[in-house]
Amino acid sequence: MTAPLHEARPTGPGRALPDTQQGMRRRNLARVMHAVSAEGPLSRAAVASRIGLTRAAVSTLVDELIRTGLLEELGPERPGRVGRPGSALAVSGRGPSGIGAEIGVDHLAACAVDLRGEVRARAVRHGTNRGRSPEPVVEELTGLVRQVVAEAEREGLWPAGLAVAVPGLVARDARTVVRAPNLDWQDVDLGALLPGEFPLTVDNEANFGGLAELWLGADTPGDFLHVSAEIGIGAALVVDGSLLRGTRGFAGELGHVPVHPDGPECVCGGRGCLEQYAGEEAVLRAAGLEPGEDRVGLLAGRAADGDPEVRRALREAGTALGIALTGALNLLDPEGVVLGGALAGLAPWLLPSLETELARRTAGPARPVSVSRLGPEGPLLGAAHSVVRAVLDDPAAVAERA
Amino acid sequence: MTAPLHEARPTGPGRALPDTQQGMRRRNLARVMHAVSAEGPLSRAAVASRIGLTRAAVSTLVDELIRTGLLEELGPERPGRVGRPGSALAVSGRGPSGIGAEIGVDHLAACAVDLRGEVRARAVRHGTNRGRSPEPVVEELTGLVRQVVAEAEREGLWPAGLAVAVPGLVARDARTVVRAPNLDWQDVDLGALLPGEFPLTVDNEANFGGLAELWLGADTPGDFLHVSAEIGIGAALVVDGSLLRGTRGFAGELGHVPVHPDGPECVCGGRGCLEQYAGEEAVLRAAGLEPGEDRVGLLAGRAADGDPEVRRALREAGTALGIALTGALNLLDPEGVVLGGALAGLAPWLLPSLETELARRTAGPARPVSVSRLGPEGPLLGAAHSVVRAVLDDPAAVAERA
Known part of the structure; x- marks a missing residue:
């Protein structure tokens, strides 16, 4: 196995790069871009008030961003207001x-x-x-x-x-x-x-x-566990708006959390991992179906038609997901769980048993389990x-x- | 339940406080303190080269830290070197x-x-x-x-x-x-x-x-899972040198990760949680002993004397810890695991079965499990x-x- 390269990581303020005027300028350029991106179109004065810098300082930064094609001016704002009309700034649709x-x-x-x-x-x-x-x-x-x-x-x-x-x-x-x-x-x-x-x-x-869920989801919290599946089951842990990646970059392997420690053997070498109960192929097998190319479509179609075997297999997958997620919620205390990827399309049949299991096993107020609207596009x-x-x-x- | 207060969290550079000269000075004061704390005694020139600022800038910062009693001068360094002898700086033992x-x-x-x-x-x-x-x-x-x-x-x-x-x-x-x-x-x-x-x-x-392990442990990595026990079992997740606290502050509840989902009922409302197999009272119960005040001392003493019931109970606790930690390692991918608190004193009898279980269940190179030298002092x-x-x-x- 190739030895993984570790990203340099800050180890306390003493080791970080020194603060310089140049670094300050770079960070302030980013603040302007983020302000216009999140709330634009905005006038220079509005940007200044959003990010807490003077209008003069913001104008210098904005001029640089326009020159390099990252921002553009939409032309003067409608007249009738007090003072000189400002020109609204927007993030460029070219560049x-x-x-x-x-x-x-x-x-x-x-x-x-x-x-x-x-x-x-x-x-x-x-x-x-x-x-x-x-x-x-x-x-x-x-x-x-x-x-x-x-x-x-x-x-x-x-x-x-x-x-x-x-x-x-x-x-x-x-x-x-x-x-x-x-x-x-x-x-x-x-x-x-x-x-x-x-x-x-x-x-x-x-x-x-x-990350797509964090950036594009509706009302996604800054701390959540995003669970997705294709053939395997993976999770992304978003903490304070950033991904938790793990030392080697392998964090989020929810599919290999043991659910029944004496259960069937898994490709990872373990036994009774979540993937053995809630992976697409495990669910197809449990429902007595052959894995083809459109596995989710097949399962969702049969479940919608009321196929009792498929519904039972999905119910059991939801229970297994609930057991593995109980462990993850106890360890990570996220604000919520989002089901994405293939799981989004199967949510109507997975969610009831999943939520029952979480409610049985976790103390305190229930944490919301929501379904991604991005689904397989995420x-x-x-x-x-x-x-x-x-x-x-x-x-x-x-x-x-x- | 009192509604927990959430700490303000940064949500992208656009929302952070603006960079100011004053903020830069504060951060540079911290850099000087950390450099002297980690590597002192150091001369002003050595501090300057460690943190990448000019000697003049460092002198101003150092003077301020001496004035407020956080640093002290140890007097001139031994003569015989080239140039004016510098005075070595150390973190104050008063203040x-x-x-x-x-x-x-x-x-x-x-x-x-x-x-x-x-x-x-x-x-x-x-x-x-x-x-x-x-x-x-x-x-x-x-x-x-x-x-x-x-x-x-x-x-x-x-x-x-x-x-x-x-x-x-x-x-x-x-x-x-x-x-x-x-x-x-x-x-x-x-x-x-x-x-x-x-x-x-x-x-x-x-x-x-x-945190004690991170700051005071020997060769502790920046990413690790610290597992400790008193009556309950808790974990601290240190990621890139910081604690992962969770949305409500409740992260690290390793004791309530399900090990055998159909196992005995737990105080948390769940079933078969790790605490039911590896908590001090569960181990005493499994060994047929009465819980008293010095529970760890009792278990360690009996185990050292070769008591087969106690050794079996600790072996089984190690296995349960290994199952719960398999899930945690798959989710978090830390560099290693440190056993602290009461677990440190019981490590000789827990570790063999714990490590066997991890090796059986996790792919790739084994992650080191070490024992805290701080133990209950941590x-x-x-x-x-x-x-x-x-x-x-x-x-x-x-x-x-x-």
């Missing part, structure tokens, strides 16, 4: 864009999202990737990426970076897929296979799904938005590359 | 001190720790607090606190704050004990019962134990050191109050 891509077990996808968060190009290819070797899969994905980049460029956008969601564990170097059992991949350096012209980030699909959107967020978080870095 | 206190099920304790991390005064009272009402317990604890404060004051120290460790869940207001089942306390506002002259922080003993020391760390982290705030 840098985030390219997201996804390697799913049964599909490949890519999209381009502008700084305003709008999807401006999209490409998908269906068909299983299970058991295929990485090279042809990545070659096809690269074709989709080039397609959305070309489409975005025609609209005046340029790619600020590429983020790829994968169904497996990713090392903290953010490019190596350490283990993707459902693709049968191990130690694959995607950085060596993907085109080198964009800054690259590779992450687990559950992580990007959780990881792809999360990937593209992670690039956009990086631009908002440090606009100076992008301006240097523009 | 502010951290007062720690602990409400245990079977004891009360208090201590004073100086900025150098040395314990300068200590007081303990043995005897059960189970079932006693909060007022007389806190009155006794206040007596111990006043005793160590008086002793510290005779040595030129003054109390910068009081931190109290309790065996229960504490709200995020850091003063209300929401639930301490082994004291039989509920919704006790310690802030109203303790003397009002010191800034107060109340926290769970497992949290203070974990929470009290962690409490006192939390006050000291707060002084190092923002020396300007303390200087204003000196």
Whole structure:
């Protein structure tokens, strides 16, 4: 196994980088971008009052952001107000864009999202990737990426970076897929296979799904556990608005939490893991069905038709999810749980038994379990938005590359 | 139940406080304190090179810290070197001190720790607090606190704050004990019962134990799970050098992770929780012993003497800990696990079965399980050191109050 690279981490104020005027300017540029992104269009005066800097200081920062194409002026505000009319500022719909891509077990996808968060190009290819070797899969994905980049460029956008969601564990170097059992991949350096012209980030699909929920979900709290499933079951732990990644980058392996310690053997080497009760294939098996390509569609369709075997299998999966989540809630005390990915489509049949189990086992007021509205789109959107967020978080870095 | 107060949390750079010269000065004062604390005695030039500021900037900061009594000069370094001899700087052994206190099920304790991390005064009272009402317990604890404060004051120290460790869940207001089942306390506002002259922080003993391990342990990683037990079993999750507290402040309830979901009923309302297999009373029960005051001493003594019933009970507790920790490691991916509190004293008989279980159930390289050398002292020391760390982290705030 490739030794995972650890990100440098701050270890107390004494070790952090010194505060400099230059660093202050960079952070204040980010504050302006975030204020306009979250609440714009805004006048310079409104930005100044939002972020607590003087109007003069904000004007200098805004001029720089307009010059580098990250903000744009919408023209003078309507007259009739007191004083000189200010020009409203908005995040640019041209300039840098985030390219997201996804390697799913049964599909490949890519999209381009502008700084305003709008999807401006999209490409998908269906068909299983299970058991295929990485090279042809990545070659096809690269074709989709080039397609959305070309489409975005025609609209005046340029790619600020590429983020790829994968169904497996990713090392903290953010490019190596350490283990993707459902693709049968191990130690694959995607950085060596993907085109080198964009800054690259590779992450687990559950992580990007959780981030999408944080950034795009309606009323999502800042602390939550996002649980998603494709073939495996993964979780993303969002704490104070950030992902908890773990030392090696492997946090969130809810699928391998023991539910019945003497239960059936699992691919991980353990026994009775959640995945053995609530993974898509386990549920299909329990319902007496053959796993095909549209597993969730099959289960949801049969459950909606009232198939008692499928309903029972989903009820039992919900119970197992409830047991594993009881442990996770006791350990992490999040504000809530969000069911995403394939679980979102099966929620009507999973939720009742899941919630009964949580209510039986956890003290205090119930924590809300909600269903993601992004569903299977989450990881792809999360990937593209992670690039956009990086631009908002440090606009100076992008301006240097523009 | 009292509604827990949530700490204000940053939600992206746009919402943070603006960077100001004043804030920069405060952060640089902290950098100087941390550098001298971690590596002192140091000359001004050595501090400047450690933290990446100019010597002139560091001299101004150092003068301020000497004036307010947080740093002291040890006199000129030995001659014979090139240039003007510099005076070595050290953290002051007088000035502010951290007062720690602990409400245990079977004891009360208090201590004073100086900025150098040395314990300068200590007081303990043995005897059960189970079932006693909060007022007389806190009155006794206040007596111990006043005793160590008086002793510290005779040595030129003054109390910068009081931190109290309790065996229960504490709200995020850091003063209300929401639930301490082994004291039989509920919704006790310690802030109203303790003397009002010191800034107060109340926290769970497992949290203070974990912090003590982080700050005082030998080679403790920055990411670890600290597992401790008194009557209950608690964990502290240290991530990137900080405690993960949870939304309500209740994270780390490892004792209520389900181990055998159909197992015996637990006080929490659940079934088959870890506490039912590895809590002190469960182990005593399994070994056919009566719970008395020195439960750990009794178990450790019998196990050392080779008592087969006690050894079996501890072996089974280790297995249950291994199952619950498998779930925790899969969710959190820490660098390692540290056994503290009462578990440290029982480690020789718990560890073999615990490690066997982890090895059976978790893929990849084994994560090290180590034993705390602080043992039952951890929470009290962690409490006192939390006050000291707060002084190092923002020396300007303390200087204003000196």
